[in-house]
Amino acid sequence: MPHLHMGLDIGSTTAKAVLLDDRDRLVHSRYCRHFSDVRSAVCDIFNEVRQSIKNSRITLAIAGSGGIGVAEEMKLPFTQELIACSASVSRFIPEANVCIELGGEDAKLTYFDPNGADQRMNETCAGGTGAFLDHMAMLMGTDPAGLNELASKHRMIYPIASRCGVFAKTDV
Numbered sequence: 001m002p003h004l005h006m007g008l009d010i011g012s013t014t015a016k017a018v019l020l021d022d023r024d025r026l027v028h029s030r031y032c033r034h035f036s037d038v039r040s041a042v043c044d045i046f047n048e049v050r051q052s053i054k055n056s057r058i059t060l061a062i063a064g065s066g067g068i069g070v071a072e073e074m075k076l077p078f079t080q081e082l083i084a085c086s087a088s089v090s091r092f093i094p095e096a097n098v099c100i101e102l103g104g105e106d107a108k109l110t111y112f113d114p115n116g117a118d119q120r121m122n123e124t125c126a127g128g129t130g131a132f133l134d135h136m137a138m139l140m141g142t143d144p145a146g147l148n149e150l151a152s153k154h155r156m157i158y159p160i161a162s163r164c165g166v167f168a169k170t171d172v
Helices: 038-051 068-075 082-093 132-139 144-152 167-172
Strands: 001-012 014-020 026-033 056-064 096-101 107-111 116-122
Touching: 001 038, 001 068, 001 082, 014 038, 014 082, 026 038, 038 068, 056 082, 082 096, 082 107, 082 116, 132 144, 132 167
Parallel strands: 001 056
Antiparallel strands: 001 014, 014 026, 096 107, 107 116
16 A cells, blocks of 8 residues: 655645655645635545545645644644745755745745754735735736746836835835
8 A cells, every 4th residue: 555645734825735655756736725714625635635546545744824723623743834844845955045935924934054944934014925926916917926927027127115015015
């Protein structure tokens, strides 16, 4: 019976799942907005995974701001998201010296150093987070992925406030 490993990150706006085989090859992945209905999103992800694999044992770990309640309710292991992200980057991209993780409402940075990691988190302002980027995309008539396309065709770089989402929105 194959053994698979699943990571489930339940954030403030989205749920993400990754399923790897015992050689760390991607078997399945899912990204979805949960629209504050975390239970339904998680059930959908579990059902999708169950249908895509048969007769496998799965090791599961849950992370994310919305994950702790799910982990407690289901009596499953929970890993704090900064630790999960740092461990994943260290394992799969060992040459990385920094990891930036943009959540729906916060931003997390981990600086990797031979003497250890320095982790920082911004929760005081939503500027530069997923919710902010979603809002900027909407104002520009595109989706978050479309921001990359717009940026690749830029003709000029405009200064935008980097400290506060309210000021940045005003600048845009």
